[in-house]
Every structure is written in structure tokens, then in C-alpha cells.
Amino acid sequence: xxxxxxxxxxxxxxxxxxxxxxxxxxxxxxxxxxxxxxxxxxxxxxxxxxxxxxxxxxxxxxxxxxxxxxxxxxxxxxxxxxxxxxxxxxxxxxxxxxxxxxxxxxxxxxxxxxxxxxxxxxxxxxxxxxxxxxxxxxxxxxxxxxxxxxxxxxxxxxxxxxxxxxxxxxxxxxxxxxxxxxxxxxxxxxxxxxxxxxxxxxxxxxxxxxxxxxxxxx
Amino acid sequence: xxxxxxxxxxxxxxxxxxxxxxxxxxxxxxxxxxxxxxxxxxxxxxxxxxxxxxxxxxxxxxxxxxxxxxxxxxxxxxxxxxxxxxxxxxxxxxxxxxxxxxxxxxxxxxxxxxxxxxxxxxxxxxxxxxxxxxxxxxxxxxxxxxxxxxxxxxxxxxxxxxxxxxxxxxxxxxxxxxxxxxxxxxxxxxxxxxxxxxxxxxxxxxxxxxxxxxxxxx
Amino acid sequence: xxxxxxxxxxxxxxxxxxxxxxxxxxxxxxxxxxxxxxxxxxxxxxxxxxxxxxxxxxxxxxxxxxxxxxxxxxxxxxxxxxxxxxxxxxxxxxxxxxxxxxxxxxxxxxxxxxxxxxxxxxxxxxxxxxxxxxxxxxxxxxxxxxxxxxxxxxxxxxxxxxxxxxxxxxxxxxxxxxxxxxxxxxxxxxxxxxxxxxxxxxxxxxxxxxxxxxxxxx
Numbered sequence: 001x002x003x004x005x006x007x008x009x010x011x012x013x014x015x016x017x018x019x020x021x022x023x024x025x026x027x028x029x030x031x032x033x034x035x036x037x038x039x040x041x042x043x044x045x046x047x048x049x050x051x052x053x054x055x056x057x058x059x060x061x062x063x064x065x066x067x068x069x070x071x072x073x074x075x076x077x078x079x080x081x082x083x084x085x086x087x088x089x090x091x092x093x094x095x096x097x098x099x100x101x102x103x104x105x106x107x108x109x110x111x112x113x114x115x116x117x118x119x120x121x122x123x124x125x126x127x128x129x130x131x132x133x134x135x136x137x138x139x140x141x142x143x144x145x146x147x148x149x150x151x152x153x154x155x156x157x158x159x160x161x162x163x164x165x166x167x168x169x170x171x172x173x174x175x176x177x178x179x180x181x182x183x184x185x186x187x188x189x190x191x192x193x194x195x196x197x198x199x200x201x202x203x204x205x206x207x208x209x210x211x212x213x214x215x216x217x218x
Numbered sequence: 219x220x221x222x223x224x225x226x227x228x229x230x231x232x233x234x235x236x237x238x239x240x241x242x243x244x245x246x247x248x249x250x251x252x253x254x255x256x257x258x259x260x261x262x263x264x265x266x267x268x269x270x271x272x273x274x275x276x277x278x279x280x281x282x283x284x285x286x287x288x289x290x291x292x293x294x295x296x297x298x299x300x301x302x303x304x305x306x307x308x309x310x311x312x313x314x315x316x317x318x319x320x321x322x323x324x325x326x327x328x329x330x331x332x333x334x335x336x337x338x339x340x341x342x343x344x345x346x347x348x349x350x351x352x353x354x355x356x357x358x359x360x361x362x363x364x365x366x367x368x369x370x371x372x373x374x375x376x377x378x379x380x381x382x383x384x385x386x387x388x389x390x391x392x393x394x395x396x397x398x399x400x401x402x403x404x405x406x407x408x409x410x411x412x413x414x415x416x417x418x419x420x421x422x423x424x425x426x427x428x429x430x431x432x433x434x435x436x
Numbered sequence: 437x438x439x440x441x442x443x444x445x446x447x448x449x450x451x452x453x454x455x456x457x458x459x460x461x462x463x464x465x466x467x468x469x470x471x472x473x474x475x476x477x478x479x480x481x482x483x484x485x486x487x488x489x490x491x492x493x494x495x496x497x498x499x500x501x502x503x504x505x506x507x508x509x510x511x512x513x514x515x516x517x518x519x520x521x522x523x524x525x526x527x528x529x530x531x532x533x534x535x536x537x538x539x540x541x542x543x544x545x546x547x548x549x550x551x552x553x554x555x556x557x558x559x560x561x562x563x564x565x566x567x568x569x570x571x572x573x574x575x576x577x578x579x580x581x582x583x584x585x586x587x588x589x590x591x592x593x594x595x596x597x598x599x600x601x602x603x604x605x606x607x608x609x610x611x612x613x614x615x616x617x618x619x620x621x622x623x624x625x626x627x628x629x630x631x632x633x634x635x636x637x638x639x640x641x642x643x644x645x646x647x648x649x650x651x652x653x654x
Binding site for chain 1: 253
């Protein structure tokens with residue numbers, strides 16, 4: 001009932017750091033902001049999903065605002081990304097990979113915290129997805145892009161899989177580091193396969209007719 | 219003090235379903251997203267206004283996250299809209315009508331729940347408006363459009379009328395299904411008349427001078 | 437521990453009124469909305485930052501929703517801005533100045549309320565910044581612009597300075613009207629100097645190489 005066991009705390013902090021890097025690199029890439037803008041977008045991306053989760057599950061003030069490790073990691077991630085952005089040859093790849101790491105970690109942690117707070121199975125799975133996609137959705141909205149969660153079917157789906165695996169593991173009494181890492185890994189692999197092969201969920205019939213099945217991209 | 223009486227619950231669920239359809243059709247129309255994006259936008263549109271209301275009136279976790287009927291209806295609305303989007307000849311009309319239904323239902327329910335929670339007259343009316351326009355505002359922001367509540371004067375105003383009628387009915391002790399339906403119907407009619415005749419509230423003098431009175435559209 | 441002393445309440449109300457004017461003028465300038473859209477954007481800008489602060493520090497329902505002075509001032513600011521928008525020759529200047537006033541007042545009040553609610557030093561400073569930049573960020577997002585807090589380094593930084601000065605004054609037991617006004621004045625001056633001289637924080641190396649040091653503007 002208290003907080004995450006240590007290995008899952010590590011997963012949470014990893015996700016925070018990865019989203020801090022990702023948000024800051026997105027800022028450099030999409031909007032070429034100055035150092036403050038880059039770091040602010042990194043912190044919003046890293047902390048946003050957890051804020052929304054904590055608001056919805058009535059766990060306020062949010063843990064990530066009270067615990068210095070979260071906002072410090074988000075800040076450091078943003079600063080590192082700002083400093084390294086010139087040297088990163090494949091900045092797009094880095095953005096996608098860090099985003100997938102954050103997505104995977106937060107889907108597991110979000111679902112697990114929601115279960116911990118006494119929510120039922122479906123709300124817990126939904127909150128896992130919201131935690132995973134929340135920060136990136138705010139990130140994309142702030143820089144004027146349609147959010148990944150709407151553009152790419154294989155963004156919400158892997159988060160849903162990981163959140164469902166986490167809740168199932170808790171319900172069956174087998175939740176721990178192996179189960180958490182397994183769920184996160186499943187999410188990460190599905191997401192990266194989707195990106196690699198340009199997979200998407202089915203498009204609406206209207207789109208298919210008028211623009212062909214691969215029309216929207218991801 | 220507990221929950222809505224059955225007929226008003228029906229109004230709430232109707233609004234949720236209508237916004238689920240509306241959000242999903244907007245996704246098909248505006249951004250041609252895949253099935254996941256379409257359903258996600260439907261659910262966000264359907265549940266977003268109630269989430270904001272429940273956060274502001276400190277009723278967390280939100281009722282719509284805990285009660286399976288809400289998120290299921292939002293999901294089903296999204297799936298139906300996705301499946302039917304090809305057959306819908308007048309998709310724009312459907313979008314506008316479903317939006318007006320959701321707006322009307324949520325203005326009444328939002329104001330009534332706020333009064334129920336002990337808020338005063340003005341905050342209750344404001345929360346009714348916020349509930350009504352909240353989901354659509356998130357929807358428009360996510361697909362990169364200026365929200366209806368800003369673009370069209372006759373969007374916030376009918377919601378305000380319905381919320382004020384609801385709060386007045388409660389204050390006068392005559393609130394029930396007839397009053398709730400009456401307020402919702404008033405909102406729906408004002409909104410649809412505004413859409414039909416392209417009515418808008420007055421524009422700023424500067425705009426009128428430089429672009430003529432009908433310059434901005436709705 | 438209760439509410440702000442009278443002079444600080446005056447600072448809070450001043451910020452609310454300034455942001456109401458600013459949001460409404462932004463609506464006239466950026467999107468040429470009708471009177472409802474203009475007033476709605478003014479109210480969202482004026483009340484948004486405080487809403488986010490009150491949600492994150494678990495002080496719900498938000499004070500600005502319960503206290504008629506806040507929403508009335510926000511509404512009146514929006515109406516005045518709508519009425520005067522034609523006569524204002526230098527509307528851009530007015531927008532920037534009102535924004536700086538709101539930013540300065542809210543950074544102080546936000547940090548002070550967060551400290552009051554028992555949060556630590558760093559979370560209080562962060563919440564001061566969030567209060568200051570929150571309303572403007574929602575405003576910019578709704579009209580489709582990249583938020584000031586991301587575009588201009590000297591937007592978050594002056595808010596951070598004022599919030600830090602406020603928290604320091606509270607910690608040292610010297611917080612009161614002079615300290616609050618001093619912190620707000622410092623924020624205002626830094627912000628206006630940044631606008632006047634086009635100052636920005638350093639840009640990422642990549643940008644500097646490809647577009648020159650002043651490439652992004654503010």
C-alpha cells in the first residue's frame with residue numbers, strides 16, 4: 001500500500017529520465033527553442049503523465065512534485081539533451097527510443113499505482129494508459145503537433161498491453177520486478193516493431209477508399 | 219445528495235454517448251486517424267468535460283472513471299462512429315448535432331452536480347458551462363483547431379443558458395426530469411439555430427472595421 | 437495560514453485583472469473572435485494558472501472559482517479589453533505589459549500559497565512558476581501558438597526569480613507587502629528588459645550552427 005518496491009521505483013525514475021530526454025530533444029528538433037524552453041518541455045513531458053494520473057486517482061499533491069528525485073531527473077535529462085543535441089547524429093531515433101522507454105515504464109507504474117490506490121481493474125488499466133501517453137500528449141500539443149496517441153495506433157495499444165499485463169499480474173498475486181519488467185519489455189517491443197515496420201491499426205473506411213491504406217503515416 | 223435520479227442519469231449517459239460519436243467523427247473528418255486514434259479522441263471528448271468538472275469540484279476519482287457505463291458508452295460510441303463513417307453522407311451535420319446533444323446534456327448535469335456538491339449559484343453555473351464545453355475544447359486542441367467555445371459565440375451562450383436554468387430550477391425547488399429536459403432542449407435549440415443561421419455574438423470593433431461583420435465565420 | 441494579507445490579495449487580484457485584459461486582447465489580435473470568445477479567453481488566461489496551482493497543491497475547489505472577486509475581475513477585464521480594443525493604438529505593447537504584470541503577481545502569489553499549504557522550498561518555487569505561466573500557456577495553446585514559456589527564455593526565468601525571492605523571504609521570516617512587491621517588481625523588470633532588448637537564453641548548439649544565434653526570435 002505504501003510506495004513502489006525499489007526495483008519498480010527504478011523503473012519509474014528510468015521512465016522519468018527517458019521522457020525528460022525525449023521532451024527536450026523534441027523541443028530542439030521541432031521548435032528549436034532556447035535552453036529554458038528545451039528544459040521546460042523536457043520536464044513537462046517527464047512529469048505530465050504522472051500529474052494527470054495523480055489528479056485522477058486523487059493522490060495530491062503529485063508524488064513527482066514532492067519527491068526531489070523526479071523533478072531533478074527530469075531537469076537533468078533536459079539539460080543533457082540540450083547539451084548533446086549537436087552530437088546526436090540520429091536524433092530522430094533517439095527521440096523514438098526514449099519515448100518508447102518512457103511509455104513502457106509509465107504504463108506499468110501507472111497501472112500499478114492505480115491498483116494500489118484501490119481502483120478497479122478497468123480504471124487501473126485506463127490510468128496506466130493515461131500515465132503512459134499523458135506527458136507525450138501535452139508535449140505534442142504544446143509544440144503544435146497532433147499527439148502520437150491519436151496519430152499512431154501502435155502507441156496506445158502497447159501501453160494498453162503493458163497496463164493490462166500489470167493489472168493481471170497484481171490480480172494473480174505475481175506482481176514484482178520480473179512481471180513489471182516483462183510488461184514494460186512487451187510494450188517497448190510492440191512499439192518499436194510498429195515504428196520499424198510502419199504498422200498502424202486499421203484506418204476508417206473513408207480514408208482507405210480515398211487515400212489508400214498507408215495514407216496517414218505515423 | 220447522492221447521485222442523479224434515473225432520468226437525469228439517462229441524460230448524462232446520452233451526452234456521453236453523443237460526445238463519443240462526435241469526437242470519433244471529428245477524428246475521421248479532421249485528421250483521418252486510424253481506429254485507435256478515432257476511438258481515443260471519442261473517449262477523450264466524451265469523458266474530458268466531466269473529468270475537468272470533477273477535478274474542480276474536488277470529486278475525485280471522477281465518477282466517469284469509476285462507473286463502467288460511462289467509459290463503455292464512450293468507447294462504443296467511438297467504435298460505432300468509426301464503423302459507420304463511410305456510410306454517413308452528411309458527416310458534418312452528424313458532428314454538429316451530436317456535439318449539440320452532448321453540450322446540452324452536460325451543461326444541465328454539470329450545473330446540477332456542482333449544486334449537489336454544495337457550490338454556490340455562480341460557481342455552479344460556471345461549472346455547468348465548463349462541463350459542457352470542456353471535452354470539445356480538448357478535442358479541438360488535440361487536432362489543432364481553435365476550440366468551438368472561442369470561435370462561436372453561440373456555443374458557450376446556450377450552455378450558459380441551460381446551466382443557469384438548471385441552477386434556477388434547483389434553487390426554486392422544481393428541479394427534476396421536466397426542468398432538466400427543458401433546460402437541455404433550450405440549449406440544443408439555441409445552438410442549432412446559431413449553426414443554421416450562422417449567428418454569432420458581436421465581434422470586436424477592430425475586426426468589424428477591417429474585415430466586415432461576418433469575417434471570422436464560425 | 438489562512439488567506440493572503442490584504443496587500444497580497446490586492447496583488448493577486450491585480451494579476452487576475454491584468455491576465456483577463458491580456459487574454460482578451462490576445463483573442464482580438466490573434467484570432468479575431470467574437471465577444472464571447474474574447475471574454476472566455478480572458479477568463480481562462482486569468483483563472484487558468486490558479487486552477488492548475490490549486491489542483492496540484494490539493495486545494496480544491498479552487499479559490500478563484502469560489503471567490504466572486506476573481507471571476508468577476510477576469511470577466512470585467514475581458515469586457516473592457518473587448519470594448520477598448522479599437523482605441524488601443526499599441527495593442528501589442530498592452531498585451532506584453534499586462535502579461536508581465538500577471539506573470540509577476542502570480543509568481544509571488546503562487547509561491548506564497550504553496551508555502552502556506554505546507555509544501556517544501558523547491559515544490560513551492562516550481563508551483564509559483566506554474567501559477568505564473570499556466571494561464572498564458574493554456575491561452576497560447578488554445579489559439580494555436582507555441583506557448584511563451586517555451587519560446588522565450590526570459591519568461592520562465594523572471595517567474596522563477598520572483599518565486600525564489602518569495603520563498604526565500606518566507607523562509608527568512610521577512611515576507612510581507614514590501615518583499616512581495618519587490619519580488620514582483622524584479623520579475624516585471626527582467627521580463628520587460630528581455631522583451632525590449634530581444635534577449636533570450638542560449639539556444640541549442642544545433643540551432644546556433646544552422647541558423648545563427650538570433651534565429652528563433654521570441
